[in-house]
Amino acid sequence: MSGIMGFYLPSVLITSTSLIVMLMAALKRTHLLTNLITTVGLSLALLVQLAQLGKAPYQTSLILFDGTTTLVSTLLILAAWLLSLFLFNWLQNLKDPKEEYYLLLLLSTQGALIVCASQHFASFFLGLEIMSLSLVPMIAYPGEDNQALEAGIKYLVLSAIASAFMLLAIAILYLYSGTLSIPELATKVPELLSSGNIINGCAIILLLVGITFKLSLVPCHLWVADVYEGAPVPTTALLATVSKVALFVVLLRLFMLGEWHNQTALINIIEVIAAASMIIGNLLALLQKNLMRLLAYSSIAHFGYILLAILALKPAIAISNVDTLANEAAITYLYAYLTTVVGIFLMLMLLPETHHIDQLKGLFWQQRCKAVVLTLLLLSLAGIPLTIGFIGKFYLTLVAVNAQLWWLLAALIIGSVMGLFYYLRIILVMIDQPESHSETEIITTHTQLLVMGVVILLVIGGGVFPSMVAELVKEMIGLTF
Amino acid sequence: MILLTLIVFLLLAGVVAWYSEAYGSHAPKWVAAISLCLAWIPLWPVLFSLELNSDQRWLINEVHDWIPRFNISAHLALDGLSLLLVILTLAMGLVAVLSAWKEIKKQTGFFYFNILWTLAGVVGVFCALDLFLFFVFWEVMLVPMYLLIAIWGYENRQYAALKFFLFTQAGGLLILLSICALVLLHYQQSGQLSFDYVDLLNHSLSKKASFWIMLGFVIGFAIKLPTIPFHNWLPDAHTQAPTAASVILAAVLLKTGGYGLIRFVLPLFPDAVQTVAPYVMAIAAISVIYGALMAFSQRDLKRVVAYSSVSHMGFVLLGCFALNAQAWQGAVMQMLAHGVSTSALFALVGAIQYRYHTRDLNELGGLWQTLPKLSAVGLFFVVASLGMPGLGNFVAEFLVLVGSFETYPWFTAMAASGLILAAVYSLMIAQKTFFGSLKLNAAVDFDTRETAMMLGMAVILIVMGLHPQPLIDIAQQTLAHFPSISMGAKP
Numbered sequence: 001m002s003g004i005m006g007f008y009l010p011s012v013l014i015t016s017t018s019l020i021v022m023l024m025a026a027l028k029r030t031h032l033l034t035n036l037i038t039t040v041g042l043s044l045a046l047l048v049q050l051a052q053l054g055k056a057p058y059q060t061s062l063i064l065f066d067g068t069t070t071l072v073s074t075l076l077i078l079a080a081w082l083l084s085l086f087l088f089n090w091l092q093n094l095k096d097p098k099e100e101y102y103l104l105l106l107l108s109t110q111g112a113l114i115v116c117a118s119q120h121f122a123s124f125f126l127g128l129e130i131m132s133l134s135l136v137p138m139i140a141y142p143g144e145d146n147q148a149l150e151a152g153i154k155y156l157v158l159s160a161i162a163s164a165f166m167l168l169a170i171a172i173l174y175l176y177s178g179t180l181s182i183p184e185l186a187t188k189v190p191e192l193l194s195s196g197n198i199i200n201g202c203a204i205i206l207l208l209v210g211i212t213f214k215l216s217l218v219p220c221h222l223w224v225a226d227v228y229e230g231a232p233v234p235t236t237a238l239l240a241t242v243s244k245v246a247l248f249v250v251l252l253r254l255f256m257l258g259e260w261h262n263q264t265a266l267i268n269i270i271e272v273i274a275a276a277s278m279i280i281g282n283l284l285a286l287l288q289k290n291l292m293r294l295l296a297y298s299s300i301a302h303f304g305y306i307l308l309a310i311l312a313l314k315p316a317i318a319i320s321n322v323d324t325l326a327n328e329a330a331i332t333y334l335y336a337y338l339t340t341v342v343g344i345f346l347m348l349m350l351l352p353e354t355h356h357i358d359q360l361k362g363l364f365w366q367q368r369c370k371a372v373v374l375t376l377l378l379l380s381l382a383g384i385p386l387t388i389g390f391i392g393k394f395y396l397t398l399v400a401v402n403a404q405l406w407w408l409l410a411a412l413i414i415g416s417v418m419g420l421f422y423y424l425r426i427i428l429v430m431i432d433q434p435e436s437h438s439e440t441e442i443i444t445t446h447t448q449l450l451v452m453g454v455v456i457l458l459v460i461g462g463g464v465f466p467s468m469v470a471e472l473v474k475e476m477i478g479l480t481f
Numbered sequence: 482m483i484l485l486t487l488i489v490f491l492l493l494a495g496v497v498a499w500y501s502e503a504y505g506s507h508a509p510k511w512v513a514a515i516s517l518c519l520a521w522i523p524l525w526p527v528l529f530s531l532e533l534n535s536d537q538r539w540l541i542n543e544v545h546d547w548i549p550r551f552n553i554s555a556h557l558a559l560d561g562l563s564l565l566l567v568i569l570t571l572a573m574g575l576v577a578v579l580s581a582w583k584e585i586k587k588q589t590g591f592f593y594f595n596i597l598w599t600l601a602g603v604v605g606v607f608c609a610l611d612l613f614l615f616f617v618f619w620e621v622m623l624v625p626m627y628l629l630i631a632i633w634g635y636e637n638r639q640y641a642a643l644k645f646f647l648f649t650q651a652g653g654l655l656i657l658l659s660i661c662a663l664v665l666l667h668y669q670q671s672g673q674l675s676f677d678y679v680d681l682l683n684h685s686l687s688k689k690a691s692f693w694i695m696l697g698f699v700i701g702f703a704i705k706l707p708t709i710p711f712h713n714w715l716p717d718a719h720t721q722a723p724t725a726a727s728v729i730l731a732a733v734l735l736k737t738g739g740y741g742l743i744r745f746v747l748p749l750f751p752d753a754v755q756t757v758a759p760y761v762m763a764i765a766a767i768s769v770i771y772g773a774l775m776a777f778s779q780r781d782l783k784r785v786v787a788y789s790s791v792s793h794m795g796f797v798l799l800g801c802f803a804l805n806a807q808a809w810q811g812a813v814m815q816m817l818a819h820g821v822s823t824s825a826l827f828a829l830v831g832a833i834q835y836r837y838h839t840r841d842l843n844e845l846g847g848l849w850q851t852l853p854k855l856s857a858v859g860l861f862f863v864v865a866s867l868g869m870p871g872l873g874n875f876v877a878e879f880l881v882l883v884g885s886f887e888t889y890p891w892f893t894a895m896a897a898s899g900l901i902l903a904a905v906y907s908l909m910i911a912q913k914t915f916f917g918s919l920k921l922n923a924a925v926d927f928d929t930r931e932t933a934m935m936l937g938m939a940v941i942l943i944v945m946g947l948h949p950q951p952l953i954d955i956a957q958q959t960l961a962h963f964p965s966i967s968m969g970a971k972p
Contacts, residue, residue: 365588384624385617394613394657398551401661413654420650421643424627428639431632433587470550 006052007065010045010077011113017041018106025099035088038102042081042109049074053472057479061181064119064253067479068331071472072116072249075335079241079342080109083234085451086349090234093352096143101234104141108134108238112246121170121180124250125163128214131243132159138238139231151230158213158223166210172203182250186257193263204266214247215303216296218276225284228296229355236292237345240299241338248303252310252330261314270311275408277304278415285422289357291348294422298381299341301415306333308396308412312403324477325402329395331473336392339462340380343455347374350448357426362434369444371430373452380459382423383416388462391469483541484557484608487523487567488601491516495597502590510582513593517575517600524567527559531955538962540564547614553676556611561958562813563607566733566740569820570607572941573732574600579934580828581725584835585633592633595625596725603733607740610678612660615745619737620653626734629726630718641714641721648714652704656741659697663749666690682748692757695750699761702746705738708798709768712791716775719787720840724831727783731790732824736816739797743809747801748963754804759889761802766895768795773902777909782833782840785910786826789866792899793819793874799896800881806960808884811877813956818865818873818945825862825938829855832931833914836924842910847919854927856915858935865942867907868900873945 020041021034053074057066084105091098111131118124136159140152174180176197177188192200209220216224228236254260261267281300288294309330348354350370351363364371380387393416400409444452462469494516501508527540538560545555559567577596585592602622609615623646631642660676667684668674675681686694704711715735719727747754772792779785793815800812832855833848834840849856865872878900885893927935945952 379624385620390617390620397657398661398665401658402665409658413651413658416654417647417651421647424643424646428631428643431628432639465547467546467548467550470548474550 003055004058006048006055007058007070010049010052010073011110013041013045013048014077014106014110014113017045018103018110021099021103021106025097025103029097029099031088031091031098034099034102035084035091038087038106039081039084041106042077042084046074046077046081049077054475054479057481059119059481062120062123063114063117065117066481067476068249068253068327069117070479071331071476072245072334073113075338076109076112076116076242076246079338080105080238082342082346082451082454083237085447086346087234090232090349090352094142096141101138101141104134104138105234105238107131108138109242112242115246116249118250119182119253121174121182121185124182125167125170128166128247129163131246132163132214135159135235135239135243138235139227141232141235145230147230148232149230151227154223154230155227162210162213162220165206165213169203169206169210172199172206176200176203182254183257186254186260190259190263193266201265205269208269211247211251212273215244215251216300217273217303217307218280218300219273221277221281221300224300225293225296228292229290233292233345233349236295237342237349240295240345241341244299244303245334245338248306248330248334252327255310255313256327267311267314270307271405271408274304274307274311275411277301277307278408278411279304279418282415282418282422286418288422290355291357291360291426292355294357294426295341295344298419298422301419302337302381304415305393305396305412306330306337308400308405308408309333311405311408312399314403324474325395326399327477328470328473329392329399331477332395332469333392335469335473336380336388336459336462339455339458340377340387340389343377343459344374344381346451346455347377350444357429360426360430361432363430365431365434369452373456375427375430376456376460378423378426380463382420386460386463388459388466388469391463391466482543483523483527484543484559484604485545485555487520488557488605488608490520490523491597491601491604494520495594495601498597499590499594502588506586506589509589509593510578510585513578513597514575516597517571517578520571524564524571527564540958547611551613551676552674553613554611555614556677557605557608557614558610559608561955562740562743562960565813565817565952565955566607566736567604569736569817570600570603570733573728573820573824576732576824576828576934576938577725577728579930580728580831581723582930584724584831588632592629592725595629596729598622598625599629599729600733603729603737606737611676612664612678612681612745613676615678616653616657616660619656620650622734622737623649623653626726626730629729630722633723633726634721635723636721637717638721641717644714645718648704648707648711652701652711655697656701659694659701662690662697663694666694678745684749688752691750691753695746695753695757698741698746698749699757702738702741703764703798705741706735706794706798707738707791708764708795709771709791712768712772715791716784716787719790719827720781720783724827724834727827727831728824731786731827732820735790735794736820739794739801739812739816742798742801743812743959747804747809754802758802758804759892762799762885762889762892765795765798765802766892766899768792768798769896769899770902773899773906776906777902780842782830782842782845782910782914783827785842785906786823786830789826789903789906790819790823792903793823793866795899796878796881796896799885799892803881803885803888803893805884805887806957807887808881809960809963810953810956811880811882811884813960814873814877814880814945814949814952817952818877818942821938821941821945822862822865822872822874825858825935826866828931828934829859829862832927837921842913844920845914846917846921847915848921849915850919851921851923852926854932858927858932858939859915860911861939862935862942863907863911867904871943871946873942873949876946876949 108131111127114127136156140149142148213220285297312326380389383389383393498509498512501512539558541559547555605618627646776785776788796815797812800808868875
């Protein structure tokens with residue numbers, strides 16, 4: 001029994017922390033204490049979750065705790081934990097009430113945890129709505145900022161539409177298959193699709209639309225830049241990492257279970273989405289001067305890359321059947337993406353009011369420590385060796401070559417070179433000599449140094465000695481029913 | 482442990498150089514110079530116990546565990562070819578540091594950090610026998626070089642740095658793709674997942690597969706070499722880079738392309754190479770001529786030297802794909818000779834730029850009257866670059882031409898005409914800079930540091946020209962193990 005409790009404990013901890021924070025906001029508002037409680041709650045949850053790594057899997061009809069869930073949950077809590085460490089200073093500068101932000105952060109993390117553990121559409125939808133609905137106020141949090149309000153409303157409306165699409169899809173699938181359980185559906189749907197009834201195909205497309213919206217893949221990507229630009233930085237970080245990673249795990253689970261690779265039409269659609277996301281995402285980012293918009297567009301491209309792993313889940317025509325390699329590739333890339341992107345947003349939180357790329361000018365000579373960390377993180381996003389980003393890209397290339405996805409690989413190469421162009425441009429701006437030489441080294445606190453250290457350890461440590469990451473991911477993927 | 486020690490030593494030296502800036506802006510250059518001298522120590526035992534005629538494949542062979550998930554190990558090894566290139570790297574690294582001695586005044590710590598890390602990456606490229614490790618070093622050496630150009634370069638440095646990085650990165654990704662395909666096909670056939678060069682040598686790929694994989698490698702390496710039509714990044718990168726970076730770029734970074742062709746493409750795909758050889762030979766011959774013509778039409782002294790590199794590296798490509806032992810030896814010799822002579826020319830241009838703040842051929846002239854030492858040395862290297870008998874470049878180009886003539890006489894004839902064009906642009910450099918009427922003010926001539934550095938390189942070139950046999954023997958230690966492809970057979 002205690003073993004089973006262990007799986008729920010992180011969620012229980014996070015939920016109770018959110019309840020305490022809510023009560024505190026109702027009874028007596030103290031920012032420092034709220035911050036402390038949130039941080040302690042997330043730290044405990046992270047520790048408990050870390051202890052869960054490697055435990056035998058457990059499932060109910062709603063929830064599945066296998067190796068993948070445990071590993072991704074760890075990453076999600078890690079991201080939230082890192083963000084919570086930086087929130088105090090950032091919120092202090094805000095005029096609005098501060099305590100609710102912690103509540104929303106905890107709730108959206110909780111929602112993401114449910115999403116990534118769900119194996120039933122009921123739990124999936126519940127988690128998704130908890131996550132999305134807490135993200136909306138987080139986006140619109142600075143009440144006096146019209147841009148943030150606009151972004152919040154945009155996200156609210158669009159995400160509600162996406163949810164409606166998904167609900168409709170779920171309803172249709174339930175109508176024809178009589179089940180809401182994801183594993184059962186995943187095995188039944190390919191049969192339903194082959195039966196020639198066009199409505200099932202529509203349902204799958206609708207579901208895909210909902211998911212592509214949340215992952216901001218190409219035909220449904222238009223919201224992403226505006227929301228990233230309008231939302232406050234920590235929210236954007238959460239939006240870019242936690243919400244997307246959780247949802248991608250569901251997509252991966254869906255495709256792992258059934259014989260989807262025989263559905264040529266569907267695979268073709270995903271191939272087009274992937275290629276278009278890589279190319280268009282990078283093209284949009286290419287000459288972008290606003291940092292947030294640039295990161296938004298680059299995230300489109302990154303999820304285009306990860307789709308390669310899903311497309312590679314087809315053993316039939318593979319060169320060699322390297323068992324679970326495609327899953328490992330997806331999870332490793334998610335790990336790389338999450339740690340790197342969270343790191344970048346944390347660095348941007350340390351450089352307040354930095355929206356435009358030119359504001360970074362000369363950073364390398366003024367605040368060396370931050371600039372070096374930011375440079376390494378950008379190189380990781382670009383996939384340069386000795387960073388975790390390269391390991392992720394290496395996995396993807398390996399599985400894509402294995403599955404012989406040549407055209408998508410061409411898109412990957414073109415996309416990566418384009419990506420490198422704009423990442424390098426940021427680095428160029430940072431190393432540019434400023435006209436006025438002012439040695440204003442802004443003091444970094446111990447917490448900030450700790451967080452930067454953790455990020456560098458995850459990104460560079462994982463890149464130089466990738467065997468630990470590789471073995472962990474392989475072992476965790478193996479823990480399944 | 483010897484090779485790992487060497488690489489880690491250079492990396493650590495880079496960090497020390499960066500931190501030593503706290504003790505004054507002159508400290509980093511001393512750290513860099515001393516550590517480049519100390520870097521020879523690990524190689525001493527190898528140099529003194531060189532047994533060339535033994536059947537031993539590797540002079541040093543060391544395997545360290547790295548990523549067991551994919552059976553990737555840090556496999557470093559040294560044979561004749563890599564020994565020569567590692568020596569070139571260390572020697573030219575010292576030249577680079579010496580040529581930057583007075584030129585670099587700002588951010589010296591970070592500058593020498595980047596120099597040492599580039600050199601460490603290049604040494605890694607020359608020693609790595611695991612394809613994954615090779616790729617890692619291949620990419621890692623780019624970042625510090627990029628920073629060198631982007632921070633300490635001249636007017637248009639950011640554009641040039643970006644172009645350099647993007648071109649080589651595109652080539653790098655092609656190489657990565659080819660590596661993945663090669664490894665997976667090998668896995669399919671043998672059931673053994675391995676990135677190790679020695680294992681992969683025994684692959685038995687289908688003709689079609691090996692053709693495409695080889696093409697990926699060839700294009701990736703050709704970008705670095707560079708050959709037409711991928712040479713576009715080189716003139717900009719060379720022109721905008723600070724002198725020291727130009728020296729490293731010309732001396733060793735371009736050689737990684739040639740090294741990749743000889744080390745990986747030729748032995749791994751002996752059959753596929755034959756099918757593309759005629760086309761590559763044509764491209765090589767065009768490169769030789771095009772580079773020479775472009776060199777002649779430049780006004781910027783650095784661009785002249787840069788385009789002459791394209792021309793000279795065309796000979797390396799020619800030698801590689803002539804597919805016989807003589808031409809291969811010529812290609813290796815050309816890499817070494819070009820490494821020395823072109824570095825010297827870049828150092829010379831750097832010295833002129835340092836004194837006159839211009840590289841424009843039309844503004845220079847008559848330097849012999851004020852700077853006799855510089856001009857005399859300059860004339861020597863200009864003559865070396867045009868392939869004067871008795872100097873290293875002549876031996877190299879001669880061997881390449883003799884070797885290629887057996888297989889592809891027409892392309893060889895075309896390439897040989899490049900030698901005449903080389904004389905044209907080389908003499909143009911000499912005439913426009915050293916002779917004629919003096920257009921500029923007097924300046925200080927070479928000091929002891931510069932004279933010693935230049936004379937050292939001149940001696941190396943003369944020795945290479947008069948007594949090349951030891952070098953050929955060392956290179957042969959590697960080349961002897963190559964699968965004998967069509968020794969002189971007509972395709």
